[in-house]
Amino acid sequence: MSDSIFRSWMEKLLSARRECNDWPQQFLWLLQDAFEREQNISRPYYGERILIDRSQLPIPESHGEKRATYGLFHTCHKPTRRGLLSINDDLYWLISCEVPNQLSEKGRRADLLGLSQSGGLCVFECKIGINGYSPMAAILEGLDYLASLTCESNFARMQEEFSSLLLSPPRGFEGVRPEVDARHEVIVLADSDYYEFHTRRPLSQHWGLLNSLRDCESPIRIGLAEAGINEEGIYSLEKLQWCDSREK
Numbered sequence: 409m410s411d412s413i414f415r416s417w418m419e420k421l422l423s424a425r426r427e428c429n430d431w432p433q434q435f436l437w438l439l440q441d442a443f444e445r446e447q448n449i450s451r452p453y454y455g456e457r458i459l460i461d462r463s464q465l466p467i468p469e470s471h472g473e474k475r476a477t478y479g480l481f482h483t484c485h486k487p488t489r490r491g492l493l494s495i496n497d498d499l500y501w502l503i504s505c506e507v508p509n510q511l512s513e514k515g516r517r518a519d520l521l522g523l524s525q526s527g528g529l530c531v532f533e534c535k536i537g538i539n540g541y542s543p544m545a546a547i548l549e550g551l552d553y554l555a556s557l558t559c560e561s562n563f564a565r566m567q568e569e570f571s572s573l574l575l576s577p578p579r580g581f582e583g584v585r586p587e588v589d590a591r592h593e594v595i596v597l598a599d600s601d602y603y604e605f606h607t608r609r610p611l612s613q614h615w616g617l618l619n620s621l622r623d624c625e626s627p628i629r630i631g632l633a634e635a636g637i638n639e640e641g642i643y644s645l646e647k648l649q650w651c652d653s654r655e656k
Contacts, residue, residue, distance in 0.1 A: 424625055432617065436624045439551060443628055446555035452562055454512045459504045459521075459569040471641035476599075477519045477534045479642025480635075481505040492578035493522060495595075495633050496650050500530055501581045503573065509556040518553040520597075525580055527587030528629075529557055535598040536637060538605050542612035543596050547630055550594035554628070563588050593629040599637045603651065619652035 411419075417437060424433055463485055468475045484493050484502050493500045500522035507518040520532035533550040535541060541549065556562060567586055577584060606612040615632075622631040636647030 429617075429620055432620045433624045436621055436626045436628075436630065439630075440626050440628055443551055443555050446552075447559050450559060450561060451510045451556050452559070453508050453510060453556070453565075455508050457569055458508060458557070458562060458566050459573055460507070461573060462505050467642070473519075473534055473536050473539070475641050476536050476637060476643050477505060479640065480534075480645075481520060483642065483645060490576050490578040491522075492581075493645070493648075495631075495648055498650075499525060499580055501575075501578055501584065503570070503575060507553070507557070509553050509562060516553065518550070518557070521557070523581070523584055523586060524590065524593065525584060526590045527584055528590035528592045529554060529586060530593040530595060531557070532595050532597050534643075535596065535602045537599065537601045539598075539602055542606050542609070543598075543603075543615040543618055543632055544612065546596045546598075547594055547618070550596065551628075554592055554594055558588065558592055591627060591629055593631065595630075596632045597635055597643070598633075599643070600634060601637075603632075603634060616651070619650075622650065622652070 417434060420437065421430060421434055462478075462481070465478070467478045467482060480493075481502055483489070485491050491502045493502050502520055502522045504521045505519065507521045508514065508516070509518060510516045518531045519534040522530040522532065524530055531550045531554045533546040535546055557566065563586065570585055603615070606615050618630075619632060622629060632651040634647075634649055634651050636644040638644045
């Protein structure tokens with residue numbers, strides 16, 4: 409007689425390294441199971457390109473999430489950085505922004521898409537201020553995009569399109585390209601006003617408990633990062649850090 413899924417989860421939990429609390433570890437396994445199922449559902453993007461070169465597009469004039477996101481992308485792609493983004497000791501190479509990924513759904517776009525040094529995709533969901541999407545909702549939104557981007561048809565397209573971007577890699581990313589078997593990530597990137605709003609909001613005030621997901625054992629990695637917003641309405645690289653680097 410085969411064991412139930414509950415016994416399997418129980419045994420995994422008992423044997424796991426204690427880098428995070430029980431429920432985030434178990435919750436991440438549930439997300440991983442759902443993620444793998446969604447990867448196997450074909451939702452290929454029907455548009456002309458997935459990795460669109462947006463480096464020449466102007467930063468939106470009006471302040472808001474789109475300006476903050478485009479501004480960060482442009483800042484990271486200055487000649488001195490060549491797309492490099494660092495969060496504490498973790499390095500990412502931003503390769504595109506507003507990345508489409510599902511069928512012909514034009515509104516479903518990953519805010520920022522980066523690569524880890526192992527070639528894993530990293531979807532950044534960017535939020536600022538009083539945004540009704542809680543950190544948990546933002547994580548689920550990012551996983552939705554990541555599952556579509558890593559499905560077989562879309563990932564094969566991205567690998568082909570990646571070379572045509574002709575990006576000059578930053579230091580530490582020489583020879584790095586998207587790898588389907590690498591560990592992929594979702595990162596919620598937001599300013600302090602967003603996190604403070606959800607600290608006060610009853611439905612999402614315990615979002616800080618999600619911080620330990622970044623250290624849980626799982627083929628996917630989830631993290632929450634905080635960035636300041638400068639006077640120009642753009643995320644500041646100088647104040648970018650993992651949320652759990654200070655107590656919430």
